[in-house]
Amino acid sequence: MSKDKLIIFDTTLRDGEQSPGASMTRDEKVRIAKALEKMRVDVIEAGFPIASVGDFEAVNAVAKVIKDSTVCGLARAKEADIDRAGEALKPAESKRIHTFLATSPIHMQHKLHMTPDQVVEQAVHAVKRARQWTDNVEFSPEDAGRSELDFLCRVIEAVIDAGATTINIPDTVGYNIPQQFGELLKNLIERVPNADKAVFSVHCHNDLGLAVANSLSAVLNGARQVECTINGLGERAGNAALEEIVMAVRTRQDIFACDTTLDTTQILPCSRLVSGITGFPVQPNKAVVGANAFAHESGIHQDGVLKSRETYEIMRAQDVGWTDNRIVLGKLSGRNAFKTRLKDLGIEIASEEELNEAFARFKDLADKKHEIYDEDLQAVVKDAFSTMEHESLKLIALKVCSETGETPVATVTLNVRGEEYTGSAPGSGPVDASFRAIDSVVGNHTQLMLYSVNNITSGTDSQGEVSVRLEKAGRIVNGQGADTDIVIASAKAYLNALNRFELPANPRAHPQLGDV
Numbered sequence: 001m002s003k004d005k006l007i008i009f010d011t012t013l014r015d016g017e018q019s020p021g022a023s024m025t026r027d028e029k030v031r032i033a034k035a036l037e038k039m040r041v042d043v044i045e046a047g048f049p050i051a052s053v054g055d056f057e058a059v060n061a062v063a064k065v066i067k068d069s070t071v072c073g074l075a076r077a078k079e080a081d082i083d084r085a086g087e088a089l090k091p092a093e094s095k096r097i098h099t100f101l102a103t104s105p106i107h108m109q110h111k112l113h114m115t116p117d118q119v120v121e122q123a124v125h126a127v128k129r130a131r132q133w134t135d136n137v138e139f140s141p142e143d144a145g146r147s148e149l150d151f152l153c154r155v156i157e158a159v160i161d162a163g164a165t166t167i168n169i170p171d172t173v174g175y176n177i178p179q180q181f182g183e184l185l186k187n188l189i190e191r192v193p194n195a196d197k198a199v200f201s202v203h204c205h206n207d208l209g210l211a212v213a214n215s216l217s218a219v220l221n222g223a224r225q226v227e228c229t230i231n232g233l234g235e236r237a238g239n240a241a242l243e244e245i246v247m248a249v250r251t252r253q254d255i256f257a258c259d260t261t262l263d264t265t266q267i268l269p270c271s272r273l274v275s276g277i278t279g280f281p282v283q284p285n286k287a288v289v290g291a292n293a294f295a296h297e298s299g300i301h302q303d304g305v306l307k308s309r310e311t312y313e314i315m316r317a318q319d320v321g322w323t324d325n326r327i328v329l330g331k332l333s334g335r336n337a338f339k340t341r342l343k344d345l346g347i348e349i350a351s352e353e354e355l356n357e358a359f360a361r362f363k364d365l366a367d368k369k370h371e372i373y374d375e376d377l378q379a380v381v382k383d384a385f386s387t388m389e390h391e392s393l394k395l396i397a398l399k400v401c402s403e404t405g406e407t408p409v410a411t412v413t414l415n416v417r418g419e420e421y422t423g424s425a426p427g428s429g430p431v432d433a434s435f436r437a438i439d440s441v442v443g444n445h446t447q448l449m450l451y452s453v454n455n456i457t458s459g460t461d462s463q464g465e466v467s468v469r470l471e472k473a474g475r476i477v478n479g480q481g482a483d484t485d486i487v488i489a490s491a492k493a494y495l496n497a498l499n500r501f502e503l504p505a506n507p508r509a510h511p512q513l514g515d516v
Contacts, residue, residue: 005259005261007199007224007225007226007260008042009072009225009227010043010044011045013029014048014074015227016274018234021279024278025503032270037067037068040266044072046059046072049084060088063088063089069094070092070095071089071095077122083133086134097130097138098139099126099127099138100511102142116151124158128162136165139164140168141169143172157194165198166198170203171204182220185218185222185223201225202214205239212241228245230270231274231289246267247267247287276379335359339355358381376463393495400433410427411437424440431490434487447472450478453467453490456482464482470501472501477500480493
């Protein structure tokens with residue numbers, strides 16, 4: 001018996017970008033969109049076009065380059081929002097407008113100041129307006145998880161009659177639990193008279209750690225689209241993680257009457273790309289894509305896996321993109337071998353200038369490390385892309401003196417918009433001293449909100465990857481840096497974040513704030 005298709009709707013570029021400090025440039029969004037397309041994601045929600053000029057341009061840029069996935073734009077149930085989304089999506093070969101309106105009593109009363117009749121009327125009008133731009137229209141009753149069932153059925157029936165082809169049921173505040181949420185989907189599909197004319201979808205937030213469980217419960221009860229993000233990225237506690245949804249359905253085909261058509265070998269490369277661009281590291285014990293996801297420390301587990309993988313592994317690491325391949329390039333290796341390996345890893349180099357920058361950084365790393373792994377290459381390219389896109393502050397040299405019983409002192413030389421400057425400062429440790437030395441040069445007045453270190457590969461010569469989060473005048477940015485010297489990696493990450501402050505601010509409207 002043939003299986004139903006489960007549509008994967010990725011909202012990393014829209015809902016995922018609402019994480020503090022996770023804002024992406026237009027070019028970064030395009031790179032992620034291309035990776036999602038390569039993974040064969042069905043629908044890519046590229047942004048909220050009316051939020052800002054930058055958001056409009058990013059959605060438009062994604063719409064121009066993506067050919068094999070549907071490109072979606074979000075719009076509130078307002079004519080201006082819908083028309084702005086339609087304009088942004090014009091170049092797309094396959095497009096969708098996703099419009100939404102709150103339906104819970106608390107939202108209707110306190111946010112919308114609308115009666116139930118007015119909400120139904122506005123929802124229908126929004127869908128009809130969207131149909132003027134595309135036949136592919138999705139409607140979401142915001143805060144459906146706290147909406148009254150009878151009213152929810154009424155709204156859904158009306159918007160399907162108006163032309164909505166996908167009905168998305170969001171757990172907007174992560175309030176639901178799996179059994180309850182699954183029953184909600186089942187009841188809606190059974191009670192809405194024209195439910196067969198639309199695909200039912202879910203969009204779950206992870207406030208109680210149940211986003212994936214709620215999504216899967218909905219799928220078991222008839223949902224055939226799941227809205228999710230790479231690495232579970234998203235505001236507050238995040239969204240349902242794409243990699244967990246896809247692999248749960250793929251692994252438990254004995255339970256699910258559907259499956260996705262994703263190329264799961266692209267999951268890990270896409271995870272690393274998103275992590276690198278947003279500055280949100282993946283925790284080691286994260287399911288599917290964490291560094292420990294397929295690691296077995298226990299002797300019993302190791303013995304079992306060696307004898308038969310299925311004893312303790314329910315998935316093959318290779319199926320989601322993990323590999324034992326090791327690149328054996330060195331200082332004498334040529335650009336062609338380097339470029340070929342990047343292509344094997346699914347890393348696109350858009351220009352000769354980017355290749356030159358990445359290759360130069362690879363050569364520098366080859367001087368420091370005897371063995372270079374694929375993870376090292378990905379960090380090298382991430383560094384190079386960051387440099388090419390926005391680096392008005394560049395590290396030239398860093399010297400740190402640190403010894404027991406003495407106050408560490410750092411001296412840093414920076415290239416600041418073409419001019420070299422040197423500054424020194426003491427600190428409570430070598431990293432603190434380095435940051436203070438940088439501040440003495442650039443006159444920085446930011447607050448360090450997060451500092452974390454992860455090893456990229458194993459071994460004492462491993463590169464360390466540092467993530468920092470800075471806040472300045474209410475604006476939050478993330479930065480990352482990698483090096484075999486953890487202090488230098490820290491300085492790179494700090495400068496990477498400061499360079500993001502140099503980019504023009506892109507103030508945007510939040511889709512869930514403001515009256516309709």
